[in-house]
Amino acid sequence: MSELSAAGKAVSPEGDTIWTERVSLGSRIPRWLAMVVLLFVFLGLWQLVTSAGIVSPLILPTPTSTIADLGFVGRGLLSGNYMVAAFWVTTQEVIWGFVLALTIGVTLGVIVGETSLGERAVMPYIVAIDTMPKLAFAPLFVAWLGFGISSKVALAAFISVFPIVVGTAAGLHAADENARMLFKSIGASRLQTLVMLKIPTGLPQFFTGLKIAAISVVSGAIAGEFLGGGRGFGELIRVAAAQLDTPRVFSLIIYLSLLGLLMFGIVSWMQYKFVFWHRPGTNANGKAAR
Amino acid sequence: MPSATQTAGSDSRPTPIYELTGVSKYYAAGDVVALEGVDLTIRKGEFHSVIGSSGCGKSTLLKIMAGLTPPSKGRVMLAGTPVMGARPDIGMMFQQATLFPWRTTLENILLPIEVREGKAAAASARPRANALLELVGLKGFDQSYPSQLSGGMAQRAAICRMLVTEPEMLLLDEPFSALDEITRDFMNMELQRVCAERNATAFLVTHSISEAVILSDIVHVMSARPGRVVRTVEIDLPRPRTLDMVTLPQFGQYVTTIRNLLDKGAFL
Numbered sequence: 001m002s003e004l005s006a007a008g009k010a011v012s013p014e015g016d017t018i019w020t021e022r023v024s025l026g027s028r029i030p031r032w033l034a035m036v037v038l039l040f041v042f043l044g045l046w047q048l049v050t051s052a053g054i055v056s057p058l059i060l061p062t063p064t065s066t067i068a069d070l071g072f073v074g075r076g077l078l079s080g081n082y083m084v085a086a087f088w089v090t091t092q093e094v095i096w097g098f099v100l101a102l103t104i105g106v107t108l109g110v111i112v113g114e115t116s117l118g119e120r121a122v123m124p125y126i127v128a129i130d131t132m133p134k135l136a137f138a139p140l141f142v143a144w145l146g147f148g149i150s151s152k153v154a155l156a157a158f159i160s161v162f163p164i165v166v167g168t169a170a171g172l173h174a175a176d177e178n179a180r181m182l183f184k185s186i187g188a189s190r191l192q193t194l195v196m197l198k199i200p201t202g203l204p205q206f207f208t209g210l211k212i213a214a215i216s217v218v219s220g221a222i223a224g225e226f227l228g229g230g231r232g233f234g235e236l237i238r239v240a241a242a243q244l245d246t247p248r249v250f251s252l253i254i255y256l257s258l259l260g261l262l263m264f265g266i267v268s269w270m271q272y273k274f275v276f277w278h279r280p281g282t283n284a285n286g287k288a289a290r
Numbered sequence: 291m292p293s294a295t296q297t298a299g300s301d302s303r304p305t306p307i308y309e310l311t312g313v314s315k316y317y318a319a320g321d322v323v324a325l326e327g328v329d330l331t332i333r334k335g336e337f338h339s340v341i342g343s344s345g346c347g348k349s350t351l352l353k354i355m356a357g358l359t360p361p362s363k364g365r366v367m368l369a370g371t372p373v374m375g376a377r378p379d380i381g382m383m384f385q386q387a388t389l390f391p392w393r394t395t396l397e398n399i400l401l402p403i404e405v406r407e408g409k410a411a412a413a414s415a416r417p418r419a420n421a422l423l424e425l426v427g428l429k430g431f432d433q434s435y436p437s438q439l440s441g442g443m444a445q446r447a448a449i450c451r452m453l454v455t456e457p458e459m460l461l462l463d464e465p466f467s468a469l470d471e472i473t474r475d476f477m478n479m480e481l482q483r484v485c486a487e488r489n490a491t492a493f494l495v496t497h498s499i500s501e502a503v504i505l506s507d508i509v510h511v512m513s514a515r516p517g518r519v520v521r522t523v524e525i526d527l528p529r530p531r532t533l534d535m536v537t538l539p540q541f542g543q544y545v546t547t548i549r550n551l552l553d554k555g556a557f558l
Contacts, residue, residue, distance in 0.1 A: 178388045184358050186402040186455075187376040196405070200392045277391035277435065 061247035069247040073255060083236070087255070090232035093149055093221040094259060097156025101213055105161045109168020113202075114194060123169070130162045135223050142228040152224030152232070159220035160213035167209020171202020204278045207271040214263040218256065304334035307459060307491050308355065313364035315350050315517075320362075323516035324350045328364070330510070330519070332459075332491060337482075339494040339502035340510040340519075341548065347517025348495045349463060355493065356380055356461050369458055378406060381457035383465040387444035389436035389451075396432035399423070399450045406455070415454065422450040425487070426480060442473040449484060460485070460492040467496070475533055478505055482531060499552075503544045504531050511551040521551050 026034075043063045049055050050062040057065070076083040108126065111118035138155050145151040175198050183193045225234025233256055240248035272279060310330040316323055324347040332338050340348045353359045355366060357373040357380070366373040368380070381402075389398045397404075399419045404412035423429055426446040436444055445466060452460060465481075466474040478501060485492055496502050502509045509523045525544055527535055535541050 178384050178386045179390075181353075181358060181384065182382070182388050183405070185356055185376050185380070185382040186405050187378065188405045192405055196401075197390070200390065277437065 058244050058246065061250055065247040066250045069251040070254060073248070073251045077255070086231055086233050086236050087259075089149065089230065090218075090221055090225070090234065090256070091259060093152040093156055093224065093232060094217050094263065096149075096153045097160065097221055098214065098217045098263065100153060100157035101161040101164055101217060102210070104157065105164025105209075105213070106168055108161075109165045109206075110172065112165065113169035113172030114198075119169075126162070126165055130166075134159050135227075138224060138227040141224070147229045149230065151228050152221050152230060155224035155228075156217045156220030159223070160217040163209040163212035163216070164206075165209075167206045167212075168202070170209075171205035172198045173202075174198075174205055175201040203275045204271075207267065207275060210267050211264060211271075214267045215260050217263065218260040222256065304336075306331045306333050307369055308332035308493070309365075309367040310355070311365045311367075313351070313354060313361045313366060315347070315354060315359075316362045325354070325361075326516035326518045328517075328519055332493060334491055335489050336507045337485060337492045337494070337505055338508045338510065339496055339506040340512055341496055341499060341502045341552070342512030342517070343514055343552065344497065346512040346514035348512055350517065351512075352461055352463050352493070352495050356382055378455060379458040381452035381455060381460050383445075383448055383452045383460070383462045385464045385468050387436070387441070387448040389439070389444055389447055391436050394433050394435055395423070395428065395439065395447050396420070398436065398447060399454050401451060402455050419450065419454055422453055423447075425484060426450055441469050442477060445469065445477060446480065449481070453484070453488070453490075458491065460490050462492060462494040464495055464497065466501075467498070474501075479531075479533065481505065486530060499545050499548050500536060500541075503527075503541060503548070504533070504535060509544075509548060511548055513552075513554075520554075523548060523551075 046060075046063045050057060050060055061069075073083060077087060108122070112123050112126065113119070135155075137158060138151075141151040141154045141158070145154055172194075179197055179201070180193070183197050188196070221232065222234040222237070224230070225232045226238055229235065233252055237249055237252045237256075240246075240252065308330065309332075310328055313325060313328040313330075314323070315325040328351060330338075340351065342348050350359070354361045355368075355373065357366075357375045357377055360374075368377060389395070390401070393401070396416065396419055399422065400412040400415055403415050420429075420432060423432055426449055428443060428446055428450070431439065431443065431447075436447070439447065448465070462481075466477045469477060481492075482505060484490070494502070494505060503525055506525050509525060510519045511521045511523065512518065513520045523544065527538070527540060527544075
C-alpha cells in the first residue's frame with residue numbers, strides 16, 4: 001500500500017464530522033529526495049547484478065568502473081587532450097546542425113504556416129519525408145559531402161529540422177478566430193497580423209518544436225559520426241565499443257548527454273525569457289498551476 | 291434618446307449613421323441563405339440590438355456591417371460612404387475580451403492605434419487610454435498583464451480598446467455573454483453609462499431578451515433560415531435605465547412581445 005491516509009475519518013466529541021484530504025505517502029516525500037533514493041536503488045541493483053557475476057562486465061560494466069572512467073574522461077577533458085578535440089568536433093556539429101535546422105525549419109514553417117499554397121503543396125512533402133527513416137540518408141550525406149564535419153552537420157540538421165517546421169507552422173495557426181477577427185477589424189495588414197499576433201501566439205508551440213530539435217540534433221551528429229567516421233565523440237564511442245571497453249562507452253555517453261542537456265537548457269531558458277506570459281508550470285492565464 | 295419613437299422623416303430626428311438596404315448573404319453558391327433582405331437604419335446616438343436564436347445570421351449581419359465580410363447583395367452605408375473593409379470609425383467588441391497576454395493592459399488598449407498609425411501615435415495616445423481606463427474603473431491597472439485581470443475587468447479593458455480610436459459606431463457581438471450574470475448586469479450598466487457619456491451609437495448582437503430590452507432604444511427580432519428581421523420593437527423606457535426596471539410591467543410586456551416573436555420564428 002503506497003497510499004496511507006495522513007489522517008482518517010473521525011468524529012469530534014461535538015459530533016461534527018472531521019474529514020481531511022488523504023495525502024499519499026509518495027506526494028509527501030520531497031522530489032529531490034525521491035530522485036536521489038531512486039538513483040541509489042538503481043546503482044545498487046546495477047552493482048549487485050554486475051559484481052555477482054550475473055552479467056559479464058564485458059557486456060555491462062560495474063557502476064564503480066563506470067564512475068572511475070567518468071573521472072578519467074573528465075580529467076582528459078579538463079587537461080585538454082584528444083578528448084577535448086573530439087568533444088569540440090561534436091559540439092561544432094551540434095551547433096551548426098542546430099543553426100542550419102533552425103534557419104531552414106523556420107523558413108519552411110513560415111511558408112507552410114502563412115501561405116495557403118505552402119500549406120497545400122509543401123506540407124504533404126514535408127510529412128512524406130518526415131515519415132522516412134532519416135538515418136538511412138546518412139550514407140548519402142557522406143557520399144555528397146565527404147567524411148568531414150559537413151556530412152554530420154547535414155544529418156544532424158536533417159533529423160532535427162522537422163519538429164521545427166511543424167512547431168513553427170502549428171504556432172502560426174494557433175491564433176484563434178476572435179483574435180484574427182479583432183486584427184481584421186482594426187485594419188491590420190497581413191504583415192502586422194503576422195508580427196503582432198501570429199508570431200507571439202505561436203511562440204510556445206515553436207519552442208516545443210525547438211526543444212525536440214535540440215535533443216535530436218545530438219543524436220543526429222553522433223549517428224553521422226558512427227556512419228561516416230570523423231573525429232568526434234561518436235568515433236570515440238565506436239572505438240571503445242570495438243575494444244569492448246564498456247565503461248568508456250558509458251562514460252562517453254554520459255558526457256554527451258551533458259551536451260544535449262546544455263542545448264535543451266539554452267532553448268528552455270530562451271523560452272522562459274521570451275515567452276514570459278506562458279511559462280511552464282503556470283496555466284494559460286499565467287497563474288500558478290498549484 | 292427618445293428620438294427612436296418619433297415618426298420617420300421628421301426633421302427633429304438625428305441623421306442616420308448606418309443605412310443597410312436589402313443586405314443578403316448566401317453561402318455554398320446560393321444554397322444556404324444566411325441573410326435575406328435586411329433593411330436597417332441607425333441614427334446618431336441610438337442603441338440598437340438584434341436578437342435571435344443561434345444560426346439566425348445575426349453574427350453574419352454584424353460582420354457585414356463591420357466590413358469583415360462582403361454581402362452577397364445589398365448596400366451598407368456608414369456616415370455617407372459605403373463599407374468596404376475594416377473602418378477606423380467602427381469600434382468592435384467580441385464575446386471574448388481577446389486581450390493579448392504579452393501586452394500590458396495599456397498596450398492592449400493602444401493596439402488599434404499602434405496598428406493604424408504606428409508606435410509614435412500610440413505613445414502620444416497614452417493619456418487618452420489612461421482616461422478611458424479611469425472611465426471604466428480600471429485606474430492603476432495600466433501596467434498589469436491580462437492574466438492579472440478578472441473576466442469582467444478584461445471586458446472593461448476591451449471596452450477601452452474599442453473606444454480609444456473614438457469611433458462613430460460601436461458594434462458589439464455578445465460582449466458580456468461569457469461573464470456570470472451578476473457581472474454581466476453590472477457591465478451592461480457600465481456600457482450604458484459609457485455610451486451616454488460619449489453619445490455613442492451602438493449596435494448589439496445578443497441572445498438575451500432582457501439584455502436587449504434594458505439597453506436598447508430599438509430591438510430587431512430575427513428569425514432563422516433565411517435570416518431576416520421579422521419585427522422591429524421600439525423600447526420606450528426612460529433613460530438612464532436601471533436594473534430595477536426589469537420589475538416594471540412595461541418591461542415585462544416588451545419581453546413577452548419579443549419572446550412571442552422569437553417563438554413564432556422558431557416554427558417558421
